[in-house]
Amino acid sequence: MSTMVLDREAMQEKIVSLTSAFQTASTREAASNAEIERRVNKFLDAINNRKQYLRETADNLSALFPKLSELSWCRGAEADAEAMEWIGKIVDLMDKMAAKMIRRYAETNAIFHKKGIDKTELRRYKEVADTMKEMAVDLHNRFYVFPQDAEMQDLISQFADL
Amino acid sequence: MTLYCTEEFKREFERLEKSSSYAGIGAVLVKTYCGATFDEARSGDLLNDLVTAFFVKKRLEGRGGFRFYVLAVIKDESIYLTFVHPKTGRHGADNITKAKHHELLKEVLRLRKQGGIMYELKPVASDSQKVEFLLRQAAPVITTA
Secondary structure, eight states: OOOOOOOHHHHHHHHHHHHHHHHHHHHHHHHHHHHHHHHHHHHHHHHHHHHHHHHHHHHHHHTTHHHHHHHTTOTTGGGOHHHHHHHHHHHHHHHHHHHHHHHHHHHHHHHHHHHTOOOHHHHHHHHHHHHHHHHHHHHHIIIIIGGGOHHHHHHHHHHTTO | OEEEEOHHHHHHHHHHHTSGGGTTHHHHHHHHHTTOOHHHHTOSEEEEEOSSEEEEEEEEOSTTOEEEEEEEETTTTEEEEEEEEESSSTTOOSOOOHHHHHHHHHHHHHHHHHOEEEEEEEEETTEEEEEEEEEEEEOOOOOOO
């Protein structure tokens, strides 16, 4: 077994050097941890912001559905050129909004899927987009397609006997 | 208000009811239509203004989200459920076609003018989530000139 003669000066140097190394490592670790935490928080903020956008958009647009449904009950609008122009504009807006939402859904879905993020808000956003698109089709048919459809007009005249 | 349905509606409804993906469709139907007034039952999106009747789409929630297609005859306040589909899942669809529109309207016209098989719907007394289909033979509705 080898023995070492205690050299106080050399030992002190080693201790100072080791202490300094630990301090440097500790400082670096804290800085690195702070940087990771900063990046994680930034990422989580971005996700939360995106989810809030999805939630608010879905809420705001679905609140319009009852009014859009009322529009379908405007009887006799087909005979009013100005009313038909306004309805056409609304249907166009609905189509464009639905298309934009579906694109946004596709982009966000890819990100959420890759990162394993919960998709509850995203699913509701997609449902609202689909309903918007569906209502646009129904309104378009109601005011622009069926009034020109000979078979539908014939059915309406048959219903007159009821 | 009397609640009827066509054979096709009954067939589609029963097909969906069997699937666990569309559990609760019975409860949705009972809650929306059984005990409803005529005005409540004919509410929804007006698809076709038939003057003497309304053809309406009712969007209802529930697993999958359902679409009920309803013909409401004003004169005698009869409600005919003509078709149903979910929005999502195996039996899901975005919408019905123009041809399907015509077909559904023609079926109710046929029942009212020529008679035929239809069903009256009533909730099952012992189960508020289920509906029973009572077979009825539709008699032609005679209209006076």
